[in-house]
Amino acid sequence: MKINGVAGALILKKSDAGIFLEGLGRDFRIIAPRRHLMGDIMFGAIQCPEEVVWDYGHDLYPPKRFFLPHYENLFRYRYEAGGVELEKVKDAPQQAIIGVRSCDVSAIQFQGGFFGSPTVDPYYKSRLDNTVLFSLVCNEPPRKECFCICCDSGPYLDVGFDVQLTDLGDRFLYQIGSEKGAKATESVELLLTKAEEGDLAERRRIEAHADSRFETIGYLAKAIIFTSENRVPEELWEELGSTCFRCGACTNLCPVCTCFTVEDRKDADGYFMRCRSWDSCQFSGFTREASGHNPRPTFGSRLLRRFYHKASYQYILRDGRHGCVGCGRCITCCLTDLGVPTVIKRVRRELPEYLEAQQKEKEG
Amino acid sequence: MNGVLTTCGFCSCGCALYIEVSNGCIKGLFPSVNHPVSTGRLCIKGWSLTSSITCADRLRTPLIRRGSSLEPGSWDEAISLTVSALRKSSSNFGVKSLGVIGSAKMTNEECYSLVKFARSVLGTPNIDGSCRFYDASLIQALLQTTGIPASEIEISAIAKARSILIVGANVRDQLPHIGSRIEEAVRNGCQVVAADPRTFTIAPHVRLFLHPRPGKDLAWIRALLKTIIDRKLYHEDVPKMSGFSELCSSLNGVAMDRLNDETGVDPTLVAEAAKVLTEKSPPVVMFGLGVLQQSNSTEIVKALANIALLLGGSVIPLRGHNNAQGSSDLGMAHDFLPGYTPLSDSEAMRAWEQAWDCPLPQLPGLSAPDMIRACEAGDIKSLLVFGENLVLSAPDPRKTVSALEHLDFLGVSELYYTETAALADVVFPACSFLEKDGTFTNIERRVQRVRKVLEPLGEAKSDLWILAELASVLGKSISRDPVEVLAEVSAHVSQYADVSYQGLDEAWGRPWQSNGAKRKFAPVNGHSGGRDPEYPFQLIASRIHFHQQTGTMSLRSPVLSREYPEAFAELNGEDAKKLGLRPGSLITISSRSGSLARNLLLNDSLPQGCIHVPNFFAGDSPNRLASYECDPSSGVPIYKGCAVKVEAVK
DSSP states (O other): OOOOOSTTOEEEEGGGHHHHHHHHHTTSEEEEEEEOGGGOEEEEEOSSGGGOOTTOOOOSSOGGGGTSOSEEEEEEEEEETTEEEEEEOOOOOOEEEEEEEHHHHHHHHHHHHHHHSSSOOHHHHHHHHTEEEEEEOOSSOSSTTOOGGGTTOOSSOSSSOSEEEEEOSSEEEEEEOSHHHHHHHHTTGGGEEEOOHHHHHHHHHHHHHHHTTOOOOOOHHHHHHHHHTTOSOHHHHHHHHTTOOOOOHHHHSOSSOOOEEEEEEEOTTSOEEEEEEEOOTTSHHHHOOTTSOOSSOSHHHHHHHHHHHHSOHHHHHHHSSOSOOOOOHHHHTOSSSOOHHHHHHHHHHHHHHHHHHHHHHHHO | OOOEEEEOSSSTTOOEEEEEEETTEEEEEEEOSSSTTTTTOOOHHHHTTGGGTSOTTSOOSOEEEETTEEEEOOHHHHHHHHHHHHHHHHHHHOGGGEEEEEOTTSOHHHHHHHHHIIIIIIOOSOEEEGGGGTTTHHHHHHHTTTSOSSOSSOGGGGGGOSEEEEESOOHHHHSHHHHHHHHHHHHTTOEEEEEOSSOOTTGGGOSEEEOOOTTOHHHHHHHHHHHHHHTTOSOTTGGGSTTHHHHHHHTTTOOHHHHHHHHSOOHHHHHHHHHHHHHTOSEEEEEOHHHHSSTTHHHHHHHHHHHHHHTTOEEEEOOOSTTHHHHHHTTOSSSEEGGGEETTOHHHHHHHHHHHTSOOOOSOOOOHHHHHHHHHHTSOOEEEEESOOHHHHSSOHHHHHHHHHTOSEEEEEESSOOTTGGGOSEEEEBOOGGGSOEEEEOTTOBEEEEOOOSOOSTTOBOHHHHHHHHHHHTTOOOOSOHHHHHHHHHHHOGGGTTOOHHHHHHSOOOBOOOOSOOOOOOOOOOOOOOOOTTSOEEEEEEEOTTOOTTSTTGGGOTTTTTSOOSOEEEEOHHHHHHHTOOTTOEEEEEOSSOEEEEEEEEOTTSOTTEEEEEEOSTTOOGGGGOOSOBOTTTOOBOOSSOEEEEEEOO
């Protein structure tokens, strides 16, 4: 199989999706959206193809956890007379993640870059190398909080996926976007046929429709300028920061955020386990130095940090994109109203007012 | 590694969350989106839940005292030692020499079985729960007024409130889901009146913030009641409600002219509060530990409930423990049986005797603080403590330790080697709620499933298993199966009649029904203590955002324990100046009971004459400043508003 553009796309009939997944399942652990008790959706390993919820909308717990687990054991060690005895923990299965949304694929690409250079994180890399991403186009923004269209990360992708599926009713348009995707397709290629012009026209109609349906807007361009040039007054960050509930959910559930902490936990058998878990720049303890000095001592300074990462030139230059993919999870999970679009709106709208007031104060 | 749905074991909001486990290790944790409380959100404690529970220092085997040390032993030995100690005390000194104290962190099935164990297996009336050290003062007060010793409305309904009165609760920090709903209500046009000595982060959303002096809430709340009644701001049918005239006459002594001197609250602000709450009636009245641990907390809760009743509003008591509600519902108290059945109700008593197939003690037993006192006096000889670190949750740790040392036998069931476990003769290694099945009831009265996520660590067993084992050796029967226990609860406790495991697997639990509870007014009597010139400051005891209860769990979370590395106390700058204290200096705060040292921070939003001392880990708790003096009606120790003095460390 070869990488193909929209023009060379293939078709997978929905009636064949089960056989397709069973075929893939011979080489890969299949991770897909599943419906749990009382309707909650989450990605997890499936036992049979019927478990896959193709029209799942969007999930809350981002797929970054399949590469950077929320809690992860890196290695075990114990002190011996002759030195240290180390045991590696191997946890990078061959897996295919089915139905990942475009925003999350963009986020994984971003994280892959972050953990891939200049120092390679072997844990992240081995999982990324062993994973094939089957992304699923959003025919409609799945939730009102979505704003990927403002972040160049959805509702469909031109590049960056291994395989991209578009739901065309009784069939999927099947685009191969990488060598990994092409290789994974080999075992199931008999199920795929060439797409017709009508399929491609339907895909174009879906794109236009999806583009027109976004309710949330994140005015990133202005925010990028203001935060990069450090023009947002400290008072505004402090005012916004004072409303934070300090739960850390915005960074936990952000598919782009990469912060983690490590801790050596003593096991009952005398070994120590080096554990890595998600952490958050929104906590004072995250940046407090051993001396007690904290470079980000206030809520405002930590909020600024978060938004500097989401929208500043520095990251665009270094990582090729700004640090927000518009998935809207930070809106859903926030106990107050500090999701990216709200903060950006405040920065964009109120900055002129702040500057005006400051000017008046100077004159007065 | 697919997620298992369970209920958070930290606070009483009862968020639903999923925990992912692979090869016995926790890999992930995240909130349910569809659950009516969590709605895709968790507070930092919820996010840090699992890291607090599976630490290496979890107890993995029973510990048995051999001389001065506790050493690992077998379950058989632990159980048989406990049973023979209980038998010995009982036969030598009678059943009143036995005491049982449980925790509101236990599951409903365990709480119920603990009550059954104490009352029917041991035959002792001395059974109480940890709520006695926190919020038990609301139970009798609400039974006398709203008739429901619980929240009258669901948490989601707060967002639709027209006005809210918040008294003595740092809602954004302690119960973030409530704080979040209040903000939502304000965005929808709700007006909020708050009262507390401190100014909280909810302040930007508050229309009127009163700052009474610590421990002086009853006086201003009575003044508010009197204002509403004198100005006839209540609903027109209110005078027809039962108890109205008694309420009115109980308020005769309210002196508006002395209010400011007495409480620090100006009467014009009280009038303003009455105006806001009536203009935007019906209000939601909520209150927390700030007013539940004072010398007259029962009266305060009655007064607050009366306000809700006068204005047609509803009451939400803000409780701390994850299963404070369930443990109370199922009778973990010295003065009532499951379902809030009064001990004086002889017909109900007979029904329970039939259900448990034995005669039951007829009179109230000792409350938890009284049991500790009785240990010191030698009246209680054997005490069983399940899941509560008494040395830190009771007042005056020196007195508590000395009382527990007087015992012939102390049995403790715990996750970790706590200060209380260290004094025990036998320590049972308990399962955390991640290692067992059961149910918790949140403050909305919603009974929710707790599901087993992990295998028990080491030889740990659930409290239910331990109780069943003890009962079996004592020749009685308690089921080890939570499904059977819940079926027994639903057969005998009317509030839980509709609750079953099958039902809870098909839908989120529903708040239990109040069985036609009648609302009525209760008289509110005023009394307040004088000042102690030798101890001129009043204590504001609190908990910081990242801590929970005595810290046994939160201390062990790397994130929670990291945020505030140093314990501190706060004073108003003017007070610090008068005392010649500099910020950052080490100060001693002392009362007639004890003292502690803290680093001083200045906080000018605190009223003068107060010192704010938050709870810190490892026993560095303002409880050290409290004595065993209690609210006379509820027996809850007075932790708030204690008289203290402040000095530089010499």
